[in-house]
Amino acid sequence: MLTKNHVKLITSLSQKKFRVQHQLFVVEGVKGVQEFLNSTFELYQLFSIEAIFEADTILVSEMELQKISSLKTPNTALALFKIPKQNEIKGSGLTLALDDVRDPGNLGTIIRLCDWFGINNLVCTKSTVDCYNSKVVQATMGSLARVDIQYVDLEAYIKAYPHDVFGTFMDGESIYSESLPDEGVIVMGNEANGVSESMEKLVTKKLSIPRFGNLQTTESLNVATATAIVLSEFKRK
Template sequence: MLLSFYCYNAGAFIWKPTMISKNQLKLIRALNQKKYRKQHQLFLVQGEKNVVELLGSDFEVDQIFATHSFIAEHSDALRNQHVIETDEEQLEKASTLISNNAALAIVKMKQKAVPEPKGMMLALDGVSDPGNLGTIIRVADWYGITHIIASDDCADPYNPKTISATMGSFSRVHVSQVDLPSYLNNAALPIYGAYLGGENVHQVSFAKEGIILMGSESHGIRPLAGQHVTQKITIPAFGQAESLNVAMATGIILDNVRRGQ
């Protein structure tokens, strides 16, 4: 199938006929798996909102596959990018999204140092669902947290489901996967752990600096990380639900943190 290849030159797009190769499709599909993302140091960004946010970030883009309408609408942002025009049918076949009628990008991973414990931070223990992680990244972005500390067994922050769930916030919030108990042990900050039993979060006076520690919905905060918690906090329940989704709980707690600052 003939597609259109665009490169930006002297303020205008130059059209050249090209084809999406089997190797390109093979790479896109391989990047659905963590081992190949790690091997190539590449990941996928899919959908109009996420790709637009990507173009405004400092991530280095390898190549973009996009529809004619997306290219026309975002021509300025696509300057100097390797852009391959494709139709919606081909894009959806390559994409992991149920529906993707705009764009898909192959992006180079960024290497960032693990941040020193300071300011108000968010830590995650065993949050294994990529959709939950992506939503937490989006919530963190809303509340001005730019770096998340996560246990080694948390979901991969570069999983396509994680990236899609962030709705573009992946470009502003970085996730460092670490030996979480060791990190918490070396953090000279108060650590607020979310439990079913603890002090009512509405009544907690949060310090200006600290770590909010969230566990998975199924297991909560595990003992190895929990032993470093300096204060247990709870979201009070007024109904009969057994628990809250971890992303929703994170949002409620961060809102209470920011309300007092």
């Protein structure tokens, strides 16, 4: 049965400090829960209005699920999984780096894009939104279970990186005319300010996504949209 302690714990995990304290995060929805059950993530507790999972389940009513859900319309199941320890960053292939991305929806979409395009390494500045934020987890649609995410001192990581570092800028070379490698770091910047000045100094190749509109007045693309275009071009080449 659902207890007051369950409710207190689950609702506290909406805040990062309690996720860090308990080393737990929340996954909602049958599909999302099943994705994590099929992964290497370790289940802590599972709550559902139906006995539809092979894992141990605490059965709850729809009203009880409403109490612990962060969604307006709760989706059958909610689970707590343990936050894994960070792995060492793998050295080969393409790595995506996020420089202070703050919007949970953007990060969730970018994680899905990494999963789609086979980018296994996603490194983030420590000021980037927490990937275990419930809105991020929801937006990843299960892809969080398959992408290795690291929060690092990004400047130190880039300085030690031995291959090309790419970044997107308005004054960069058109990504459609560049010969793009299958090894390197791609830096994507903050929603409002783009790639930071300190990180820009470490970028070895500046790229741009050309505007084709007649008026040429749009200032920038959404960072998740830009990431989709950039990853698509790197993989296409």
